[in-house]
Amino acid sequence: MASYAGELSPHQDAAVQVTDLHRSFNKAGGVLNGLDLEIAPGEFVALLGRSGSGKSTLLRALAGLDRGVAGTGRVEVPAKVSVVFQDSRLLPWKRVLDNVVLGLRAGDARERGLQALAEVGLDGRDKAWPHELSGGEQQRAALARSLVRDPELLLADEPFGALDALTRIRMHTLLRKLCEVHQPAVLLVTHDVDEAIVLADRVIVLDGGVVRHDARIELGTRRSQADPAFARLRAQLLSELGVEDDHDAPRPTAGRLSERAAS
Numbered sequence: 001m002a003s004y005a006g007e008l009s010p011h012q013d014a015a016v017q018v019t020d021l022h023r024s025f026n027k028a029g030g031v032l033n034g035l036d037l038e039i040a041p042g043e044f045v046a047l048l049g050r051s052g053s054g055k056s057t058l059l060r061a062l063a064g065l066d067r068g069v070a071g072t073g074r075v076e077v078p079a080k081v082s083v084v085f086q087d088s089r090l091l092p093w094k095r096v097l098d099n100v101v102l103g104l105r106a107g108d109a110r111e112r113g114l115q116a117l118a119e120v121g122l123d124g125r126d127k128a129w130p131h132e133l134s135g136g137e138q139q140r141a142a143l144a145r146s147l148v149r150d151p152e153l154l155l156a157d158e159p160f161g162a163l164d165a166l167t168r169i170r171m172h173t174l175l176r177k178l179c180e181v182h183q184p185a186v187l188l189v190t191h192d193v194d195e196a197i198v199l200a201d202r203v204i205v206l207d208g209g210v211v212r213h214d215a216r217i218e219l220g221t222r223r224s225q226a227d228p229a230f231a232r233l234r235a236q237l238l239s240e241l242g243v244e245d246d247h248d249a250p251r252p253t254a255g256r257l258s259e260r261a262a263s
């Protein structure tokens, strides 16, 4: 059965500590095969890997959502963990603010919820119903719902995967700003190598159920596709993923970098 060690003790200085994690869904073979991972407080880690490499399985293990899945190992996370998925998972029968503060018991929950909505650019939309928001606005509300809990660890499973390219650019800028203010550790699952390079302090590649590649991004905060170091890193990561970089191919994400560079 799954073992879940639960919260880190306060004296430990890692936000995430995963040791020798094994997970499998059937007898055919493991999805995670002795994975070790440490994430520092405030560190932004992007998680890449081929489809089926176990990214979501790892994220769910960190979120404590995989009880009942066969496995062993030690997973230690902070007390306050928030999760954002590709779809917002807003409850359709609750207004936006009620979604954001759902389950919060503090007396000032509504004020904090309104503040979080303002932070994500949704001021004045607190009384809207989820279906009245665009896809990007729904993801903003999902981010507000996460951040209002003041998480020490934010787990994000392809949170921008369903958004159009321009909205993604805006969401990247927003997420960077929110992370600078709130400073959670972040584990972002993404298929998009450029997104990983633009957003993360560190990129890891999952393969064969273990961390195959683990590199700090040393490009500074003004990351530009025009920077040869950016292109080199992209090529390296694509190669780790078993994909060849085609420099001439149009990139659906092109342009997002200039916004970050300008911010």
Ligand SMILES: Nc1ncnc2c1ncn2[C@@H]1O[C@H](COP(=O)(O)OP(=O)(O)OP(=O)(O)O)[C@@H](O)[C@H]1O
Pocket: 025, 031, 049, 050, 051, 052, 053, 054, 055, 056, 057, 058
């Ligand atoms: N609930 C489940 N029951 C059975 N098999 C599962 C279950 N969840 C995941 N798997 C299998 O585990 C493997 C890893 O899945 P996972 O979703 O973690 O991969 P991923 O890297 O996130 O993939 P993708 O990039 O396509 O989202 C896959 O082979 C998948 O079929």
